[in-house]
Amino acid sequence: MKYVRIDRPEGPCWAVVKGEEALTLSKPPFDGVEYDGGRLPLCQCKLLAPCSPSKIVCVGKNYAEHAREMGADPPGFPVLFLKGPNTLNRPEGAIHAPAFVTQLDYEGELGVVIRQRAKDIKAKDFTDYVLGYTCLIDATARDVQRHDGQWTRGKSMDGFCPVGPFVVDDVDPASLKVETRLNGKVVQQGNTADFITPVGRLIEFITASMTLEPGDVVATGTPAGVGPMIPGDVVEVEIEGVGILKNHVI
Numbered sequence: 001m002k003y004v005r006i007d008r009p010e011g012p013c014w015a016v017v018k019g020e021e022a023l024t025l026s027k028p029p030f031d032g033v034e035y036d037g038g039r040l041p042l043c044q045c046k047l048l049a050p051c052s053p054s055k056i057v058c059v060g061k062n063y064a065e066h067a068r069e070m071g072a073d074p075p076g077f078p079v080l081f082l083k084g085p086n087t088l089n090r091p092e093g094a095i096h097a098p099a100f101v102t103q104l105d106y107e108g109e110l111g112v113v114i115r116q117r118a119k120d121i122k123a124k125d126f127t128d129y130v131l132g133y134t135c136l137i138d139a140t141a142r143d144v145q146r147h148d149g150q151w152t153r154g155k156s157m158d159g160f161c162p163v164g165p166f167v168v169d170d171v172d173p174a175s176l177k178v179e180t181r182l183n184g185k186v187v188q189q190g191n192t193a194d195f196i197t198p199v200g201r202l203i204e205f206i207t208a209s210m211t212l213e214p215g216d217v218v219a220t221g222t223p224a225g226v227g228p229m230i231p232g233d234v235v236e237v238e239i240e241g242v243g244i245l246k247n248h249v250i
Contacts, residue, residue: 005051091165100144114129130199177240
C-alpha cells in the first residue's frame with residue numbers, strides 16, 4: 001500500500017493512495033486499515049509528512065564513501081543521533097536556516113516508518129515492525145556541526161527533516177536507488193545495497209538501546225555527494241519505488 005497524511009479543515013488524516021485518489025482512513029494504519037468512506041482527488045490534497053514521530057533516529061556514515069568524504073573511516077558500528085519532532089517538515093515545505101547559519105547542506109536518505117512498538121527486536125523479524133519506507137532530507141547546518149564538535153544543534157533546527165510524500169510498504173529496502181537533485185542537477189546517487197549496516201540490523205541495534213514507537217522514523221544514512229543549498233534552491237530526493245520528495249530552500 002501507499003499511505004499519505006493530508007491536511008483537512010477538520011484536522012490531519014491518513015489516507016491510502018489508489019490511482020489518482022486518496023481514500024481516507026478513520027485512524028492511523030498501524031494496526032490495520034479502516035476506510036471511512038472519504039475519497040479525495042490526490043492532486044487537490046495538501047500533503048503532510050506521512051507520519052507523526054516522537055523521534056527521528058538517524059544513522060550517520062552508513063555509506064563508506066560518504067564517511068570518507070567527511071574525512072572519516074567507515075565506522076565499525078552504527079553511529080546514531082536524534083532529530084526531534086520540531087524538525088519534521090512536509091513535502092513542498094520550506095527549509096529555512098537561521099541567519100547565523102553559513103552552510104546549509106542536503107542529505108538525501110531512505111526513511112523507515114515504524115508500525116508498532118519495537119524493543120529488543122532481532123534483525124530477522126524487523127519487517128513485522130515496519131509500516132513502510134519513505135523519502136527523507138536530513139538538512140544540516142554544517143558550519144554549526146563543525147563548530148559544536150557534535151551533531152545535535154546542526155541537525156535539529158526547526159523544519160530540518162522533510163519526510164514524504166508517501167510511505168510505501170511493498171519495496172525491498174535491501175536494494176533501492178537513492179538520488180538527490182538540486183535545481184534539477186543530480187548531486188547524489190547511491191543504492192541501499194551499499195549500506196554498511198542494512199535495515200534489519202539497524203533496527204536490532206537501535207532497539208537494543210531505545211524503544212521505537214508507532215510513527216517513529218529511522219533515517220538510514222546518506223550517500224556520498226552532500227553539499228550546500230542556498231535560498232531559492234529546490235531539492236528533490238527520489239527513491240526507487242517510493243517516490244519523490246521536493247522541498248524549497250528559503
